[in-house]
Each structure stands twice: as structure tokens, then as C-alpha cells.
Amino acid sequence: xxxxxxxxxxxxxxxxxxxxxxxxxxxxxxxxxxxxxxxxxxxxxxxxxxxxxxxxxxxxxxxxxxxxxxxxxxxxxxxxxxxxxxxxxxxxxxxxxxxxxxxxxxxxxxxxxxxxxxxxxxxxxxxxxxxxxxxxxxxxxxxxxxxxxxxxxxxxxxxxxxxxxxxxxxxxxxxxxxxxxxxxxxxxxxxxxxxxxxxxxxxxxxxxxxxxxxxxxxxxxxxxxxxxxxxxxxxxxxxxxxxxxxxxxxxxxxxxxxxxxxxxxxxxxxxxxxxxxxxxxxxxxxxxxxxxxxxxxxxxxxxxxxxxxxxxxxxxxxxxxxxxxxxxxxxxxxxxxxxxxxxxxxxxxxxxxxxxxxxxxxxxxxxxxxxxxxxxxxxxxxxxxxxxxxxxxxxxxxxxxxxxxxxxxxxxxxxxxxxxxxxxxxxxxxxxxxxxxxxxxxxxxxxxxxxxxxxxxxxxxxxxxxxxxxxxxxxxxxxxxxxxxxxxxxxxxxxxxxxxxxxxxxxxx
Amino acid sequence: xxxxxxxxxxxxxxxxxxxxxxxxxxxxxxxxxxxxxxxxxxxxxxxxxxxxxxxxxxxxxxxxxxxxxxxxxxxxxxxxxxxxxxxxxxxxxxx
Numbered sequence: 258x259x260x261x262x263x264x265x266x267x268x269x270x271x272x273x274x275x276x277x278x279x280x281x282x283x284x285x286x287x288x289x290x291x292x293x294x295x296x297x298x299x300x301x302x303x304x305x306x307x308x309x310x311x312x313x314x315x316x317x318x319x320x321x322x323x324x325x326x327x328x329x330x331x332x333x334x335x336x337x338x339x340x341x342x343x344x345x346x347x348x349x350x351x352x353x354x355x356x357x358x359x360x361x362x363x364x365x366x367x368x369x370x371x372x373x374x375x376x377x378x379x380x381x382x383x384x385x386x387x388x389x390x391x392x393x394x395x396x397x398x399x400x401x402x403x404x405x406x407x408x409x410x411x412x413x414x415x416x417x418x419x420x421x422x423x424x425x426x427x428x429x430x431x432x433x434x435x436x437x438x439x440x441x442x443x444x445x446x447x448x449x450x451x452x453x454x455x456x457x458x459x460x461x462x463x464x465x466x467x468x469x470x471x472x473x474x475x476x477x478x479x480x481x482x483x484x485x486x487x488x489x490x491x492x493x494x495x496x497x498x499x500x501x502x503x504x505x506x507x508x509x510x511x512x513x514x515x516x517x518x519x520x521x522x523x524x525x526x527x528x529x530x531x532x533x534x535x536x537x538x539x540x541x542x543x544x545x546x547x548x549x550x551x552x553x554x555x556x557x558x559x560x561x562x563x564x565x566x567x568x569x570x571x572x573x574x575x576x577x578x579x580x581x582x583x584x585x586x587x588x589x590x591x592x593x594x595x596x597x598x599x600x601x602x603x604x605x606x607x608x609x610x611x612x613x614x615x616x617x618x619x620x621x622x623x624x625x626x627x628x629x630x631x632x633x634x635x636x637x638x639x640x641x642x643x644x645x646x647x648x649x650x651x652x653x654x655x656x657x658x659x660x661x662x663x664x665x666x667x668x669x670x671x672x673x674x675x676x677x678x679x680x681x682x683x684x685x686x687x688x689x690x691x692x693x694x695x696x697x698x699x700x701x702x703x704x705x706x707x708x709x710x711x712x713x714x715x716x717x718x719x720x721x722x723x724x725x726x727x728x729x730x731x732x733x734x735x736x737x738x739x740x741x742x743x744x745x746x747x748x749x750x751x752x753x754x755x756x757x758x759x760x761x762x763x764x765x766x
Numbered sequence: 767x768x769x770x771x772x773x774x775x776x777x778x779x780x781x782x783x784x785x786x787x788x789x790x791x792x793x794x795x796x797x798x799x800x801x802x803x804x805x806x807x808x809x810x811x812x813x814x815x816x817x818x819x820x821x822x823x824x825x826x827x828x829x830x831x832x833x834x835x836x837x838x839x840x841x842x843x844x845x846x847x848x849x850x851x852x853x854x855x856x857x858x859x860x861x
Contacts, residue, residue: 291831298834308852309842313834317842329831350819357782359856408858409850419853422842547780552819560825 277478277516279509280486281444282436283501285451286429287461288402288469289333294426295401296324296367296556303423304467316426318363324555326351330399330428331559333460334374335569337430338397340454340576343378345566351399351553356546359420360403368431370550373398374559380434380454381578382446392447393435402427430461436475436486441505448472448498453577457602465497472501477522478512487512487522492536494528504529507536580605588612588627597635603650608634610656629663637677641684653687654680662690675699675747703750705757708741711749712758715741726762734759767805769798 294301297315315322335345352370378394404425410416432451438444452470455463463470472495477487492508495501508527515522527536575583577599584595584605599605611630612623634649638659642649662683666676671694682693694700702708715737716723726733734755741754774794778785785793839852848855 293829293831293833298829298832299836300833307839309854310839311836312842313836317837317845319845326828327831328828331828355780357780359859406859407853408860416858418856418859419850420856421853547776549780554820557820557822557824557827559828 276481277513278481278483279439279441280436280477280479281438281441281505282475283434283438283444283447284473284475285432285434285448286402286471287337287432287455287463289330289428289430289460290462291327291329291333291428293327295327295330295399295428296426299426301427303427306423308421309423311423312425316362316422318361324367326556326559327428330430331374332569333428334397334399334430335561335566336458336573337432337455337460338375338378339566339570339573340458341375341378341380341394341397341432341451343375343394343397345375345561346372347562348372348558348560349374350558351556352550353553354400355549359418360406361425362404362420362422366401366403367553367556368400368550369398372558374561380447380450382443382450384440384442384446390437390443392437392443395433395435397430397432400429400431401425402429436477441502441509444474444505445498445502448501450577453600457574457577459574459602468496474501474505476505476508476512478509478516488524490522490524490536491526492529493526493539494530496531500529500531503534504536507534511536574602584608588631589624590627590631594631594635598631601649603648604634607649607652607656611659614657614660625667626660626663629666630659633659633663633680637680638684641681652684654683655687655689658683658689665690665694669701669703669750670694671699671701672747672751675701699746699748701750702745702748703753705753708745708749708754708757709761711741711744712754712761715744715758716761723762734762737762767798767801769794769801 288301291301293299294311294316297313299311299313299316301311303311315324338345349369350372351367353365354368354370355365357364373396375398376394376396378397379391380394381389381391383389402424404420404422407419407421408416409419434447438447452463452465455461455470461469465471474492474495475489476492477489479485479487490508490512492504495504507529512522526539528539529536581592581595581599584590584598585592588595590598597604598608608630611634612627614626638649638652638654642652659680662676662680665671665679666673671679678697679690679693679699682688682697683690686693688696719737719740722733722736726737737758738751738755741758742749742751771790771794774785774790774797777797778790778793843849843852843854846854
């Protein structure tokens with residue numbers, strides 16, 4: 258039994274870490290949410306476009322055209338760099354990266370080589386159960402995306418390639434981390450955090466499945482305690498955070514086995530094959546790349562004065578970590594709650610809007626609303642959103658209506674139990690709680706005369722329990738209360754109901 | 767400075783052109799002369815002169831983020847030697 262159990266245990270890095278240390282660096286490419294492309298006027302939103310309809314002489318590289326820098330792409334890159342604690346040099350330039358491949362019709366990509374828009378930052382990550390750690394950011398630079406290639410094989414078995422240039426020239430930001438991560442878990446955490454920040458500042462959709470957030474990983478192992486890095490393996494073809502995590506886990510196991518067997522690990526590029534759950538060597542017949550970088554003669558350099566950088570910094574919203582700490586302090590939330598509520602800016606904004614009428618503060622009412630809104634959002638609301646597969650940004654319930662619902666529970670108009678049904682109706686219809694309660698006839702009945710009538714009917718219909726109660730059986734009272742509640746579909750105020758029922762039973766005794 | 771045969775072949779491969787032995791000799795000699803010219807340039811005293819990649823005193827030539835209409839697809843495809851289903855068609859390329 259025990260042997261079998263140990264076989265199915267998930268692989269942990271602990272026994273491996275004892276012998277080798279894992280070293281991971283990530284290279285992330287992110288499409289920026291600009292309207293036009295990086296260097297021409299074509300619309301950058303190509304996702305649902307017909308092939309080759311977002312194309313002009315500039316992105317097609319016709320002779321004699323001149324690229325011009327999209328100001329917003331520069332600003333977005335600086336925003337992201339600032340959010341990642343990078344330094345912004347005053348002088349930056351673009352360079353040509355030459356390579357002959359049909360995904361770029363120019364025969365080169367405009368990128369940044371030795372003087373990028375930013376360098377030297379960090380991102381704090383926290384793997385559950387470990388202390389927070391800083392991962393270094395080497396640089397954030399700006400370049401252009403390539404065309405999309407697809408490959409076809411005709412009936413005769415001959416293959417050819419097809420080019421769609423719509424993506425070619427879309428602004429692409431490259432974020433290079435330092436080789437600071439020590440486990441696949443840390444790599445995953447880095448990606449989650451990076452995506453969260455990019456979405457918060459609104460510079461990218463940062464969706465890996467949609468292809469506007471891409472990640473290549475460098476991973477090597479070295480004997481524990483060694484200061485030199487081992488041979489670096491570059492892993493590509495990962496299309497989700499899960500894939501990155503699994504590919505890196507696979508590499509740790511594979512490289513450990515190679516080293517244990519006394520083999521040398523060659524420096525190479527490997528592709529993740531999702532279906533097989535392993536990486537395979539992508540042997541390229543080409544020799545080492547010779548990109549022959551040189552300064553882009555068509556684009557004058559970019560200079561950013563400290564005042565320009567400050568102006569961009571002023572546009573940064575509150576970042577996730579700062580917001581989380583504020584939520585903990587201001588609203589008295591647990592770290593767990595604050596973390597979940599700050600996961601996206603839309604969720605955090607919704608939370609604050611729903612709490613707002615009560616105000617943030619230390620008084621009882623404010624704290625109660627702060628907690629109640631959190632409970633709804635992380636409970637029933639989250640459950641319904643999940644089930645509907647939708648996001649809070651598209652929810653039909655207005656924040657003010659969630660607040661109003663809680664107010665109706667607070668003043669006794671509805672019970673907590675009924676509130677759940679009311680919320681479900683609000684979620685489906687987008688109607689305010691008062692309307693839903695009216696339409697469904699769900700408001701709590703507190704009026705003594707209305708309850709009195711119901712109690713009389715229940716007493717008349719339940720001779721045996723009434724007799725039992727009068728004979729001293731207290732449990733019979735619970736049964737009668739239950740009957741009366743059923744009669745009102747749970748709407749009767751329980752305290753008023755019990756009081757009236759008891760009074761009537763005792764009076765007639 | 768004389769460019770070795772291997773260097774000439776490497777440059778030819780980067781330019782995706784095939785050279786005959788005779789051409790390797792001819793272009794090798796010509797390229798060597800061009801490279802040699804840099805020795806002349808290197809002789810100039812540039813002490814205290816900032817390196818530059820641009821000769822014009824331009825900075826920050828940028829445009830606002832507003833898109834413009836692109837070309838009609840048929841005009842784009844008409845420029846390609848081969849097209850198929852709205853795509854440009856080329857010989858098979860694989861990573």
C-alpha cells in the first residue's frame with residue numbers, strides 16, 4: 258500500500274533540490290493594446306480580421322516607405338517598465354535584427370539591442386508557503402510582431418506555407434527576467450503576477466491562449482552551491498501557464514536524469530509537445546544566429562526627460578500589491594480575501610463601489626458592509642459568475658444594488674436565506690433588489706395581523722401537535738413554527754411568528 | 767585586411783546567394799577592400815566625439831495612436847507572385 262501511494266504522489270522538487278539547483282529565466286512577449294501598429298497606420302486589432310486586410314506599404318516593406326514610431330506604444334512600454342521597477346534611460350534607440358524568414362517581409366525585425374527603453378527592475382513573487390522573493394527584470398523593450406505562417410500539404414503530399422501579414426508590425430513588448438527563479442512554481446507565480454500587473458495598467462490583454470502573451474523559458478541545473486550556471490536549455494511552444502509549468506517540471510526531471518547518468522547537457526532549443534507531456538530537441542540546420550544588429554537608420558532615437566517619465570508615472574493606477582495592502586488595512590479584510598478581491602482591477606473596483614455608500618472606516622457599519630460585500634463577492638457571486646463562465650466586468654448586478662441588497666438584510670426586510678434567491682434573480686435579470694423582492698413577493702412579513710391569520714390557520718390544521726405542545730412537548734412548537742414558515746415560503750419574521758404562535762397556544766390552554 | 771574564404775561564404779549564405787569559385791575570389795577581394803577602408807577610418811582621431819548612429823539632429827519623431835485604412839486585400843495579394851485563399855503563398859518553411 259505504502260509503495261503504491263508513494264508512486265502516485267505528485268513530483269516535488271525537494272529531493273532534487275538537495276542535489277541540483279534549478280535556474281530559470283523567462284522571456285515574455287506581450288502585444289500592446291494600441292489602435293494602430295507600431296510603425297504604420299494599420300489597425301492593430303487583427304484577431305477576427307480576414308487575412309491580409311490590415312496591411313499597408315509600410316508593414317509590407319515596399320521600397321521607399323518610412324516607419325514612424327507609435328507614441329502610445331512607447332508610453333505603454335515605459336508604464337510597464339515603471340510598474341516593474343525598471344530604470345528608464347534618457348536615451349534609447351531602435352535597431353534592425355536581420356534574419357531571412359518569411360514571417361517578416363522586410364528581412365529584418367525592428368527591435369532594440371543595446372539601448373532599450375528600460376532596464377534593471379524587479380518583480381516580487383510569493384509562492385504559497387514561502388517568503389516573498391524578488392525576481393530581477395533585465396529589460397523591457399519594444400519591437401514589432403511578425404506575420405503569421407500556416408503550413409499546408411496538398412493532395413500530392415507537397416507542402417507549402419501561407420502568410421497572413423495582419424499581425425506583422427503590431428507593437429510587441431519584450432520583458433526579460435534575470436535567471437532568478439529556482440523552481441517551476443516560482444516561474445508560474447512570476448507569470449501570474451506579470452499578467453496581473455499588465456492587465457491592471459491596461460497596456461495588454463495579456464492572454465496566453467489568445468497569443469497576445471507569449472513565454473519562452475531558459476532552464477538549467479547546477480550542483481547545489483555552485484556559482485556558475487549550467488548549460489542553458491531554451492524551451493518554446495508553450496501556450497498556457499499550465500504548459501509552462503509542466504514543461505519546466507519535465508525539464509527538471511529530464512536534466513536531473515541526464516546529469517545523474519553522467520551526461521553533459523547540450524545548450525539547445527527544445528519544444529514542448531503538449532500531447533506527449535515532454536520536450537523534444539528542435540535541431541536547427543542553421544548555425545548560430547547571426548542577426549547583424551545595427552542601428553535602425555529610418556528611426557531617430559527616443560529621448561525621455563525625467564519630466565516625461567514622471568508624467569507617465571503619474572498615469573499608473575494603484576498596483577495590485579499596494580491595493581491588496583490597502584484593502585487589508587482599510588476594510589479589515591484578511592490577506593486571503595484581499596488577495597482574491599484584488600486579483601483583477603475590475604473586481605477590486607467593483608468591491609470598492611459596492612462598499613462605498615457605507616464608507617471605508619473603522620466604525621461598525623462600515624466594517625460590516627466591507628465584510629458582507631466581500632462575503633457575497635467571494636461566495637454566491639463568484640459561484641454564479643463561475644457557473645456562467647463570465648467575468649465580473651460583464652456582471653448585470655450593479656455594485657450599488659449589491660449594497661442595497663445587504664441594506665435590506667440589515668434592516669430586516671428580507672432574511673439572509675431569502676437574500677440568496679433575490680441575488681440569483683438579480684444576477685439573471687440585472688434588476689435592483691427592491692424590484693426583485695416586489696415581483697417575487699419575497700419581502701419579510703413582520704406585520705402582526707398578517708402573521709396572526711397564518712398562525713390561526715396552522716393551529717386549526719394541526720390538532721395533534723397543538724395538543725402535544727399543550728401537554729408539555731416543546732418540540733411540537735418547533736414543528737408548528739416550521740409549518741407556519743412553510744405557509745409563508747420563509748418570509749415570516751421568525752421572532753414575531755414564534756412570539757404570536759406561543760401567545761395563541763398558551764392563551765387557549 | 768584580407769577576408770578569408772570562409773568569411774566570404776558566410777556572408778553569401780546570409781545574403782542567400784550562391785557563389786562560384788571565381789566569384790568567391792572576385793567578391794572576396796572587393797569585400798576586403800571595403801573592410802580595408804575601415805582601417806583608414808579608424809585612423810581618424812575621434813577622442814571626445816560622441817558615437818552616433820544618426821547624422822540628423824532629430825529626436826522623438828512619433829505619431830499619435832490613430833489608425834488609418836489599410837490596402838484592399840486584392841491589391842495586397844496582387845503584389846505577391848503566388849496567393850492562395852487570401853494568403854501569400856511561399857515555399858514550405860519550417861522552424
